[in-house]
Amino acid sequence: MSSRIAEIRLVSSHREVYEPCDDSFALVDALLADRINLIEHKPKICMEIGCGSGYVITSLILLLKNELPGVHYLATDTNPIAARVTQETLQAHGVEADVICTDIASVLEKRLAGSVDVMVVNPPYVPTPEDEVGMEGIASAWAGGENGRRVIDRMLPVVDVLLSEKGWFYLVTLTSNCPLEICLVMRKKGYASRIVVQRSTDEENLLILKFWRVKDEESLDKETSSESFVSQFSRYLSSFMEKRWR
Amino acid sequence: MSIISHHDTCVFHLRRQPPRHFAFLAHLLLVAQRERERRKKMRLIVHNMLSCNIKGVVNKFPLLIEAEKVIEKEVDFNPDFLRHMFAKIEWKALVDGARSMGYSELPDYAPDTAALDSDESFLRKFHHALLELHLDEGSIVCPETGRKFSVNKGIPNMLLHEDEV
Numbered sequence: 229m230s231s232r233i234a235e236i237r238l239v240s241s242h243r244e245v246y247e248p249c250d251d252s253f254a255l256v257d258a259l260l261a262d263r264i265n266l267i268e269h270k271p272k273i274c275m276e277i278g279c280g281s282g283y284v285i286t287s288l289i290l291l292l293k294n295e296l297p298g299v300h301y302l303a304t305d306t307n308p309i310a311a312r313v314t315q316e317t318l319q320a321h322g323v324e325a326d327v328i329c330t331d332i333a334s335v336l337e338k339r340l341a342g343s344v345d346v347m348v349v350n351p352p353y354v355p356t357p358e359d360e361v362g363m364e365g366i367a368s369a370w371a372g373g374e375n376g377r378r379v380i381d382r383m384l385p386v387v388d389v390l391l392s393e394k395g396w397f398y399l400v401t402l403t404s405n406c407p408l409e410i411c412l413v414m415r416k417k418g419y420a421s422r423i424v425v426q427r428s429t430d431e432e433n434l435l436i437l438k439f440w441r442v443k444d445e446e447s448l449d450k451e452t453s454s455e456s457f458v459s460q461f462s463r464y465l466s467s468f469m470e471k472r473w474r
Numbered sequence: 475m476s477i478i479s480h481h482d483t484c485v486f487h488l489r490r491q492p493p494r495h496f497a498f499l500a501h502l503l504l505v506a507q508r509e510r511e512r513r514k515k516m517r518l519i520v521h522n523m524l525s526c527n528i529k530g531v532v533n534k535f536p537l538l539i540e541a542e543k544v545i546e547k548e549v550d551f552n553p554d555f556l557r558h559m560f561a562k563i564e565w566k567a568l569v570d571g572a573r574s575m576g577y578s579e580l581p582d583y584a585p586d587t588a589a590l591d592s593d594e595s596f597l598r599k600f601h602h603a604l605l606e607l608h609l610d611e612g613s614i615v616c617p618e619t620g621r622k623f624s625v626n627k628g629i630p631n632m633l634l635h636e637d638e639v
Contacts, residue, residue, distance in 0.1 A: 272558045298555030300519065311629045326520045330527075330632040338525040338534060343562055 233260065233287035240316035241281060244309045246369035248283040250429050251400050255350050256287045258398055258424040258436035267295045269396065271345030277333055277383060279303035280369055282314030284348055289323040301325035302340075304333050307368050332379075332386050344390040350400040352379045376405045384410070388417050397439040398424065407435050414439050516609040516625045518571045522563050524630065526616035526623075528638045533618040536567035539574040540622070543610035551601055557590050559604065572603040579603075 233256055234248075241247055259266070274292075276285040285303045292299060303325050305311045311329040318325055328335065352361075352369055353376040360371040361378045372378055380401070387397055397419070401407040411421045418441055425436040525534035565584035572580055579599050589596050613622040614630060621638075624631050 272555065297550065298552035298558075300555070300559070302520075302523075306633070308626075308629070308631055308633070311631075312627060315627065315629065326517060327629050328520065328524070328632060329629055331634070334527045335524050335632040339523045339564070 233290055234283050234317065234321055236283075238317065238320040239281050239283050239286075240313045240320065242309050242313050244365040245307065245313045246280045246310075246366055248281055250427065250432070251350055251353075251434055252281075252283050254425050254427045254434045254436055255284055255348065255398065255400050257427075258438070259284075259288055259291055259348070261424060262398075262438070263291050266292060266346065266396075269345065269394070270296065271299060271396075273300050273302065273340075273344050273392075274346040274348075275302040275304075275333075275344045275390070276348045277304050277387075278349060278351060278369070279305050279314045279327065280307075280310050280350070282317030284350060285314065285325055286317050286321050286323060288346075288348060289318075289325060290321065293323065302328065302336070302344075304328045304330050304336070306331050307365060309365070310369070332383055333390060334386075337386060337389050341389050342392050345392050345395055347387055347391060347395065347397045349383060349387070349398070351383055352376070353400065353402050353405050355404055372405070376402060377410075380405060380410065381413075384413060384417075388414075388419075391441065393441060395441060399437045399439070401435050401437060403433040403435065407437060411437065411439075418442060516614075516628050516630055517605055518568055518575070518607055519559065519563075519604045520630070521571050521609075521614065522567055522604075524614065524632065526618070526621070527632070528616060528619060528621060528634060531616065531618045534616070536564065536571065536617065537614040537623070538617055539571050539609065539612065539614055541575050541609055541612045543612070544575045545608050545610050546602075546606050547608055549601070549605045551598070553590075553597055556597055556601055556604070560584075560587065560590055560600070563604070568603060572607060575607050575609065577603055577607055 236248065239248060271292075274288060276288070279285050282303070285301060289301055301324070303311075303314055304327070305314065306329070308329045311327045314325075314327050318327075330336070333340075352372045354370040354372050355376040356371045356373060358373045358378070360367055361373040362368070363371060372380065380399075391397060399410070401410060414421060419439040420442045421437055421439045423435050424438045425434075427434045521537065521539065524537055526537060527534070569580045569582060572578065580603055581596075585593070585596060608628070609625050610628075611625070613624050615622050
Protein backbone atom coordinates (compact mmCIF):
# COMPACT_ATOMS: atom_id res chain seq x y z
CA MET A 229 0.00 0.00 0.00
CA SER A 230 1.31 3.42 -0.82
CA SER A 231 2.03 5.61 2.16
CA ARG A 232 -0.58 8.12 3.23
CA ILE A 233 1.78 11.05 3.46
CA ALA A 234 5.04 12.06 1.78
CA GLU A 235 8.16 10.14 2.74
CA ILE A 236 11.06 12.21 4.01
CA ARG A 237 13.59 10.09 2.11
CA LEU A 238 11.83 10.93 -1.14
CA VAL A 239 11.59 14.67 -0.49
CA SER A 240 13.99 16.50 -2.76
CA SER A 241 16.22 19.20 -1.29
CA HIS A 242 18.46 22.12 -2.13
CA ARG A 243 20.41 24.49 0.09
CA GLU A 244 18.19 27.38 -1.02
CA VAL A 245 14.95 25.56 -0.14
CA TYR A 246 13.42 25.12 3.32
CA GLU A 247 13.41 21.47 4.38
CA PRO A 248 10.38 19.88 6.06
CA CYS A 249 10.53 20.72 9.76
CA ASP A 250 8.23 20.85 12.83
CA ASP A 251 5.92 23.39 11.20
CA SER A 252 5.52 21.28 8.05
CA PHE A 253 4.88 18.16 10.13
CA ALA A 254 2.31 19.98 12.26
CA LEU A 255 0.48 21.14 9.12
CA VAL A 256 0.43 17.64 7.65
CA ASP A 257 -0.77 16.30 11.03
CA ALA A 258 -3.62 18.80 10.89
CA LEU A 259 -4.55 17.57 7.40
CA LEU A 260 -4.34 13.96 8.60
CA ALA A 261 -6.56 14.77 11.57
CA ASP A 262 -9.08 16.35 9.22
CA ARG A 263 -8.76 13.70 6.49
CA ILE A 264 -12.25 12.22 6.84
CA ASN A 265 -13.78 15.70 6.69
CA LEU A 266 -11.64 16.56 3.67
CA ILE A 267 -12.87 13.47 1.84
CA GLU A 268 -16.49 14.32 2.60
CA HIS A 269 -15.76 17.89 1.54
CA LYS A 270 -15.07 16.60 -2.03
CA PRO A 271 -12.75 19.39 -3.16
CA LYS A 272 -12.17 19.83 -6.90
CA ILE A 273 -9.27 22.28 -6.70
CA CYS A 274 -6.68 22.20 -3.90
CA MET A 275 -3.81 24.59 -3.68
CA GLU A 276 -0.73 25.39 -1.62
CA ILE A 277 0.90 28.80 -1.53
CA GLY A 278 4.61 28.62 -0.71
CA CYS A 279 5.17 24.93 -1.42
CA GLY A 280 8.92 24.90 -0.62
CA SER A 281 10.19 21.32 -0.62
CA GLY A 282 6.78 20.03 -1.75
CA TYR A 283 6.33 17.93 1.39
CA VAL A 284 2.91 19.34 2.28
CA ILE A 285 1.25 19.36 -1.17
CA THR A 286 2.57 15.85 -1.86
CA SER A 287 1.16 14.66 1.48
CA LEU A 288 -2.19 16.28 0.73
CA ILE A 289 -2.39 14.50 -2.63
CA LEU A 290 -1.44 11.15 -1.09
CA LEU A 291 -4.02 11.66 1.67
CA LEU A 292 -6.87 12.16 -0.78
CA LYS A 293 -5.97 10.45 -4.04
CA ASN A 294 -7.49 7.01 -3.36
CA GLU A 295 -10.87 8.32 -2.27
CA LEU A 296 -10.98 11.39 -4.52
CA PRO A 297 -9.61 10.73 -8.01
CA GLY A 298 -10.63 13.88 -9.93
CA VAL A 299 -8.93 16.71 -8.07
CA HIS A 300 -6.71 19.38 -9.56
CA TYR A 301 -3.73 20.35 -7.40
CA LEU A 302 -1.81 23.59 -7.73
CA ALA A 303 1.26 24.83 -5.91
CA THR A 304 3.07 28.14 -6.04
CA ASP A 305 6.35 29.44 -4.68
CA THR A 306 8.20 32.68 -5.15
CA ASN A 307 11.52 30.82 -5.20
CA PRO A 308 12.14 29.19 -8.61
CA ILE A 309 14.41 26.59 -7.02
CA ALA A 310 11.66 25.64 -4.55
CA ALA A 311 9.23 25.25 -7.45
CA ARG A 312 11.66 22.84 -9.10
CA VAL A 313 12.32 20.94 -5.86
CA THR A 314 8.55 20.57 -5.36
CA GLN A 315 8.25 19.06 -8.85
CA GLU A 316 10.98 16.57 -7.96
CA THR A 317 9.29 15.62 -4.68
CA LEU A 318 5.96 15.12 -6.48
CA GLN A 319 7.60 12.95 -9.12
CA ALA A 320 9.44 10.87 -6.53
CA HIS A 321 6.04 10.00 -5.07
CA GLY A 322 4.44 9.41 -8.47
CA VAL A 323 1.82 12.12 -8.04
CA GLU A 324 1.05 15.25 -10.01
CA ALA A 325 0.37 18.91 -9.33
CA ASP A 326 0.87 21.98 -11.47
CA VAL A 327 3.62 24.18 -10.04
CA ILE A 328 3.86 27.89 -10.78
CA CYS A 329 6.58 30.30 -9.79
CA THR A 330 4.92 33.54 -8.70
CA ASP A 331 4.65 35.99 -5.83
CA ILE A 332 1.96 34.52 -3.51
CA ALA A 333 -0.65 33.76 -6.20
CA SER A 334 -0.84 37.07 -8.03
CA VAL A 335 -1.06 35.58 -11.53
CA LEU A 336 -3.96 33.32 -10.52
CA GLU A 337 -6.14 35.85 -8.70
CA LYS A 338 -8.09 36.98 -11.75
CA ARG A 339 -9.02 33.61 -13.24
CA LEU A 340 -9.04 31.32 -10.22
CA ALA A 341 -11.15 33.60 -8.00
CA GLY A 342 -13.79 31.69 -6.04
CA SER A 343 -12.55 28.29 -7.23
CA VAL A 344 -10.21 26.87 -4.61
CA ASP A 345 -11.88 24.40 -2.25
CA VAL A 346 -8.88 23.67 -0.04
CA MET A 347 -5.99 26.05 0.54
CA VAL A 348 -2.96 25.20 2.66
CA VAL A 349 -0.34 27.75 3.64
CA ASN A 350 2.81 27.48 5.72
CA PRO A 351 3.86 31.12 5.43
CA PRO A 352 7.13 32.82 6.32
CA TYR A 353 6.08 33.53 9.90
CA VAL A 354 9.34 34.16 11.76
CA PRO A 355 9.56 37.67 13.23
CA THR A 356 12.57 39.32 11.56
CA PRO A 357 13.84 42.82 10.74
CA GLU A 358 11.67 44.33 8.00
CA ASP A 359 14.46 44.47 5.43
CA GLU A 360 14.79 40.68 5.40
CA VAL A 361 11.30 40.29 3.96
CA GLY A 362 11.12 39.64 0.24
CA MET A 363 14.72 38.53 -0.13
CA GLU A 364 15.50 35.82 -2.66
CA GLY A 365 16.29 32.21 -1.89
CA ILE A 366 15.72 30.45 1.40
CA ALA A 367 15.10 33.68 3.37
CA SER A 368 11.76 33.95 1.55
CA ALA A 369 10.73 30.75 3.35
CA TRP A 370 10.87 32.24 6.83
CA ALA A 371 11.41 36.03 6.94
CA GLY A 372 8.12 37.50 8.17
CA GLY A 373 9.02 41.01 9.31
CA GLU A 374 7.38 42.59 12.33
CA ASN A 375 5.53 39.96 14.39
CA GLY A 376 6.14 37.65 11.43
CA ARG A 377 3.03 39.10 9.87
CA ARG A 378 4.26 40.97 6.81
CA VAL A 379 3.68 38.17 4.31
CA ILE A 380 0.72 36.62 6.16
CA ASP A 381 -1.14 39.95 6.01
CA ARG A 382 -0.53 40.13 2.25
CA MET A 383 -1.74 36.56 1.82
CA LEU A 384 -5.06 36.78 3.66
CA PRO A 385 -6.90 38.95 1.07
CA VAL A 386 -5.55 36.75 -1.76
CA VAL A 387 -6.79 33.59 -0.04
CA ASP A 388 -10.15 35.26 0.48
CA VAL A 389 -10.39 35.98 -3.27
CA LEU A 390 -9.36 32.48 -4.33
CA LEU A 391 -11.45 30.40 -1.94
CA SER A 392 -14.74 29.01 -3.22
CA GLU A 393 -18.00 29.32 -1.32
CA LYS A 394 -17.26 26.08 0.49
CA GLY A 395 -13.50 26.75 0.67
CA TRP A 396 -11.36 25.68 3.60
CA PHE A 397 -8.08 27.31 4.54
CA TYR A 398 -5.35 25.82 6.75
CA LEU A 399 -2.70 28.22 8.05
CA VAL A 400 0.44 27.68 10.13
CA THR A 401 1.03 30.40 12.73
CA LEU A 402 3.16 31.08 15.76
CA THR A 403 1.82 32.56 18.98
CA SER A 404 4.03 35.58 18.25
CA ASN A 405 2.04 36.18 15.03
CA CYS A 406 -0.99 37.10 17.21
CA PRO A 407 -3.23 34.35 15.77
CA LEU A 408 -6.26 35.77 17.56
CA GLU A 409 -5.84 38.94 15.53
CA ILE A 410 -5.57 36.89 12.31
CA CYS A 411 -8.83 35.14 13.21
CA LEU A 412 -10.51 38.48 13.76
CA VAL A 413 -9.27 39.80 10.40
CA MET A 414 -10.70 36.70 8.73
CA ARG A 415 -13.88 36.97 10.75
CA LYS A 416 -14.48 40.41 9.26
CA LYS A 417 -14.27 38.73 5.86
CA GLY A 418 -16.90 36.22 6.99
CA TYR A 419 -14.83 33.26 8.13
CA ALA A 420 -15.20 31.09 11.18
CA SER A 421 -12.04 29.48 12.56
CA ARG A 422 -10.66 26.93 14.93
CA ILE A 423 -7.35 25.49 16.07
CA VAL A 424 -6.78 22.08 14.48
CA VAL A 425 -3.34 21.31 15.92
CA GLN A 426 -1.20 23.02 18.51
CA ARG A 427 2.38 22.12 19.19
CA SER A 428 5.07 23.53 21.45
CA THR A 429 8.66 22.78 20.56
CA ASP A 430 11.79 24.14 22.23
CA GLU A 431 11.95 26.91 19.70
CA GLU A 432 8.40 27.83 18.84
CA ASN A 433 4.74 27.48 19.69
CA LEU A 434 2.83 26.45 16.63
CA LEU A 435 -0.88 26.68 15.95
CA ILE A 436 -2.51 25.27 12.84
CA LEU A 437 -5.66 27.28 12.19
CA LYS A 438 -8.53 26.26 9.96
CA PHE A 439 -10.88 28.83 8.41
CA TRP A 440 -14.12 28.31 6.56
CA ARG A 441 -16.68 30.65 5.10
CA VAL A 442 -19.93 31.09 6.95
CA LYS A 443 -22.93 32.15 4.89
CA ASP A 444 -24.63 34.67 7.12
CA GLU A 445 -23.69 36.89 10.00
CA GLU A 446 -25.95 35.11 12.42
CA SER A 447 -24.45 31.67 12.04
CA LEU A 448 -20.98 33.24 12.10
CA ASP A 449 -21.83 34.59 15.51
CA LYS A 450 -23.06 31.19 16.53
CA GLU A 451 -20.01 29.35 15.28
CA THR A 452 -17.34 31.75 16.46
CA SER A 453 -18.69 34.06 19.03
CA SER A 454 -15.90 36.24 20.31
CA GLU A 455 -16.39 34.51 23.63
CA SER A 456 -15.50 31.14 22.20
CA PHE A 457 -12.44 32.74 20.57
CA VAL A 458 -11.24 34.17 23.81
CA SER A 459 -11.90 31.00 25.73
CA GLN A 460 -10.17 28.87 23.10
CA PHE A 461 -7.09 31.05 23.14
CA SER A 462 -7.02 31.65 26.86
CA ARG A 463 -7.15 27.90 27.38
CA TYR A 464 -4.27 27.53 24.97
CA LEU A 465 -2.31 30.34 26.60
CA SER A 466 -2.78 29.07 30.12
CA SER A 467 -1.63 25.58 29.17
CA PHE A 468 1.35 27.12 27.45
CA MET A 469 2.26 29.30 30.44
CA GLU A 470 1.91 26.33 32.73
CA LYS A 471 4.47 24.46 30.66
CA ARG A 472 6.80 27.43 30.78
CA TRP A 473 6.71 27.71 34.53
CA ARG A 474 7.22 24.06 35.12
CA MET B 475 42.84 -28.37 -25.67
CA SER B 476 39.18 -28.51 -25.06
CA ILE B 477 39.71 -27.18 -21.49
CA ILE B 478 41.72 -24.24 -22.73
CA SER B 479 39.17 -23.37 -25.31
CA HIS B 480 36.45 -23.58 -22.68
CA HIS B 481 38.49 -21.28 -20.47
CA ASP B 482 38.94 -18.95 -23.37
CA THR B 483 35.24 -18.72 -24.03
CA CYS B 484 34.66 -18.00 -20.36
CA VAL B 485 37.09 -15.13 -20.39
CA PHE B 486 35.57 -13.89 -23.59
CA HIS B 487 32.16 -14.18 -22.01
CA LEU B 488 33.20 -12.24 -18.92
CA ARG B 489 34.85 -9.60 -21.01
CA ARG B 490 31.81 -9.21 -23.16
CA GLN B 491 29.22 -9.11 -20.38
CA PRO B 492 30.01 -5.96 -18.35
CA PRO B 493 29.71 -3.50 -21.21
CA ARG B 494 26.42 -5.09 -22.20
CA HIS B 495 25.11 -4.72 -18.64
CA PHE B 496 26.23 -1.14 -18.52
CA ALA B 497 24.54 -0.42 -21.78
CA PHE B 498 21.36 -1.98 -20.46
CA LEU B 499 21.54 0.00 -17.21
CA ALA B 500 22.27 3.20 -19.07
CA HIS B 501 19.27 2.48 -21.26
CA LEU B 502 17.07 2.00 -18.16
CA LEU B 503 18.34 5.23 -16.65
CA LEU B 504 17.66 7.04 -19.89
CA VAL B 505 14.11 5.67 -20.02
CA ALA B 506 13.56 6.71 -16.37
CA GLN B 507 14.98 10.14 -17.11
CA ARG B 508 12.71 10.52 -20.14
CA GLU B 509 9.73 9.44 -18.08
CA ARG B 510 10.64 12.03 -15.46
CA GLU B 511 11.02 14.71 -18.10
CA ARG B 512 7.66 13.77 -19.56
CA ARG B 513 5.93 14.59 -16.30
CA LYS B 514 7.28 18.11 -15.92
CA LYS B 515 5.13 20.10 -18.33
CA MET B 516 2.79 23.01 -18.33
CA ARG B 517 -0.76 22.11 -19.28
CA LEU B 518 -3.59 24.16 -20.75
CA ILE B 519 -5.63 23.88 -17.55
CA VAL B 520 -2.94 26.04 -15.93
CA HIS B 521 -2.59 28.32 -18.92
CA ASN B 522 -6.33 29.01 -18.62
CA MET B 523 -5.82 30.20 -15.03
CA LEU B 524 -2.83 32.49 -15.58
CA SER B 525 -3.00 36.17 -16.31
CA CYS B 526 -0.21 38.69 -16.69
CA ASN B 527 0.30 40.71 -13.55
CA ILE B 528 2.51 43.55 -14.76
CA LYS B 529 1.48 46.83 -13.17
CA GLY B 530 -0.88 48.89 -15.32
CA VAL B 531 -1.58 46.15 -17.85
CA VAL B 532 -5.29 46.00 -18.73
CA ASN B 533 -5.37 43.23 -21.30
CA LYS B 534 -3.95 40.48 -19.07
CA PHE B 535 -5.55 37.34 -20.41
CA PRO B 536 -5.04 34.98 -22.12
CA LEU B 537 -1.29 34.80 -22.41
CA LEU B 538 -0.11 33.72 -25.87
CA ILE B 539 1.73 30.46 -26.14
CA GLU B 540 4.98 30.19 -28.06
CA ALA B 541 5.51 26.48 -28.25
CA GLU B 542 8.87 25.10 -29.22
CA LYS B 543 8.09 21.52 -28.30
CA VAL B 544 4.80 19.91 -27.34
CA ILE B 545 4.26 16.41 -26.01
CA GLU B 546 1.25 14.36 -24.99
CA LYS B 547 0.73 12.27 -21.91
CA GLU B 548 -2.23 10.12 -21.04
CA VAL B 549 -4.29 11.15 -18.00
CA ASP B 550 -7.20 9.22 -16.43
CA PHE B 551 -10.51 10.28 -17.98
CA ASN B 552 -12.82 11.72 -15.32
CA PRO B 553 -16.11 13.12 -16.72
CA ASP B 554 -17.18 14.45 -13.34
CA PHE B 555 -14.04 16.55 -13.02
CA LEU B 556 -14.36 17.77 -16.62
CA ARG B 557 -17.94 18.91 -16.06
CA HIS B 558 -16.84 20.84 -13.01
CA MET B 559 -13.94 22.49 -14.84
CA PHE B 560 -15.96 23.26 -17.98
CA ALA B 561 -17.79 26.07 -16.17
CA LYS B 562 -14.50 27.68 -15.16
CA ILE B 563 -12.69 27.44 -18.49
CA GLU B 564 -12.52 30.37 -20.88
CA TRP B 565 -13.29 28.54 -24.08
CA LYS B 566 -11.56 30.75 -26.62
CA ALA B 567 -8.36 30.79 -24.58
CA LEU B 568 -8.41 27.00 -24.51
CA VAL B 569 -9.10 26.68 -28.25
CA ASP B 570 -6.35 29.16 -29.18
CA GLY B 571 -3.94 27.63 -26.66
CA ALA B 572 -4.56 24.15 -28.07
CA ARG B 573 -4.08 25.45 -31.64
CA SER B 574 -0.78 27.05 -30.79
CA MET B 575 0.24 23.65 -29.46
CA GLY B 576 -0.82 21.95 -32.68
CA TYR B 577 -4.20 20.53 -31.64
CA SER B 578 -7.16 21.91 -33.54
CA GLU B 579 -9.95 19.40 -32.91
CA LEU B 580 -11.87 21.62 -30.48
CA PRO B 581 -14.97 23.43 -31.78
CA ASP B 582 -14.62 27.21 -32.08
CA TYR B 583 -17.53 27.85 -29.81
CA ALA B 584 -18.19 26.17 -26.49
CA PRO B 585 -21.06 23.74 -26.83
CA ASP B 586 -24.12 23.79 -24.64
CA THR B 587 -23.57 22.26 -21.21
CA ALA B 588 -25.95 19.46 -22.26
CA ALA B 589 -23.20 18.22 -24.59
CA LEU B 590 -21.15 17.38 -21.51
CA ASP B 591 -23.61 14.64 -20.62
CA SER B 592 -24.50 13.37 -24.07
CA ASP B 593 -21.45 13.86 -26.27
CA GLU B 594 -18.58 11.69 -25.11
CA SER B 595 -16.43 12.41 -28.14
CA PHE B 596 -16.56 16.11 -27.27
CA LEU B 597 -15.70 15.36 -23.65
CA ARG B 598 -12.70 13.28 -24.80
CA LYS B 599 -11.40 16.17 -26.92
CA PHE B 600 -11.89 18.60 -24.06
CA HIS B 601 -10.06 16.19 -21.76
CA HIS B 602 -7.19 15.83 -24.20
CA ALA B 603 -6.73 19.57 -24.73
CA LEU B 604 -7.09 20.50 -21.08
CA LEU B 605 -4.99 17.82 -19.41
CA GLU B 606 -2.95 15.80 -21.88
CA LEU B 607 -1.18 18.44 -23.97
CA HIS B 608 2.01 19.56 -22.32
CA LEU B 609 4.20 22.49 -23.21
CA ASP B 610 7.67 20.99 -23.17
CA GLU B 611 9.66 24.07 -24.02
CA GLY B 612 8.59 27.56 -24.84
CA SER B 613 7.21 30.69 -23.32
CA ILE B 614 3.96 32.42 -22.56
CA VAL B 615 3.61 36.00 -23.67
CA CYS B 616 1.68 38.94 -22.23
CA PRO B 617 -0.95 39.91 -24.84
CA GLU B 618 -0.51 43.63 -24.18
CA THR B 619 3.19 44.24 -23.60
CA GLY B 620 4.72 41.24 -25.33
CA ARG B 621 6.74 40.42 -22.22
CA LYS B 622 7.79 36.78 -22.32
CA PHE B 623 7.60 34.44 -19.35
CA SER B 624 9.70 31.34 -19.76
CA VAL B 625 8.35 27.87 -19.14
CA ASN B 626 11.30 25.96 -17.77
CA LYS B 627 11.04 22.26 -16.97
CA GLY B 628 7.28 22.67 -17.06
CA ILE B 629 7.18 25.48 -14.49
CA PRO B 630 6.05 28.87 -15.74
CA ASN B 631 8.20 31.54 -14.15
CA MET B 632 5.81 34.45 -13.64
CA LEU B 633 8.08 36.53 -11.38
CA LEU B 634 8.17 40.20 -12.32
CA HIS B 635 11.11 42.57 -12.53
CA GLU B 636 11.20 45.40 -10.01
CA ASP B 637 9.98 47.99 -12.52
CA GLU B 638 6.97 45.85 -13.44
CA VAL B 639 5.49 45.56 -9.94
